[in-house]
Amino acid sequence: SSRTNILIGPRSSTSDKSSCLSVQLPAGDIRDDLNLVDNPGLLGRKICLRGDIVDAYYGIPGMKNITEYELQ
Secondary structure (H helix, E strand, C coil): CCCCEEEECCCCCCCCHHHCEEEECCCCHHHHHHCCCCCHHHCCCCEEEEEEEEEEECCEEEEEEEEEEEEC
């Protein structure tokens, strides 16, 4: 229900959030292209992200300052 962040995991079937990274989607094209509210078809897709790993974002390890992405 949020356009500002997503979770990524090691497999599309991962359901345990402790195995995932929370990802802050910056305003602009990256957020518009990757948020699941507007792009539900991306759920389960492979993605490569470039940004900063942080100790915690939404209470779990995460990524911020995303500058590039590639859908695979």
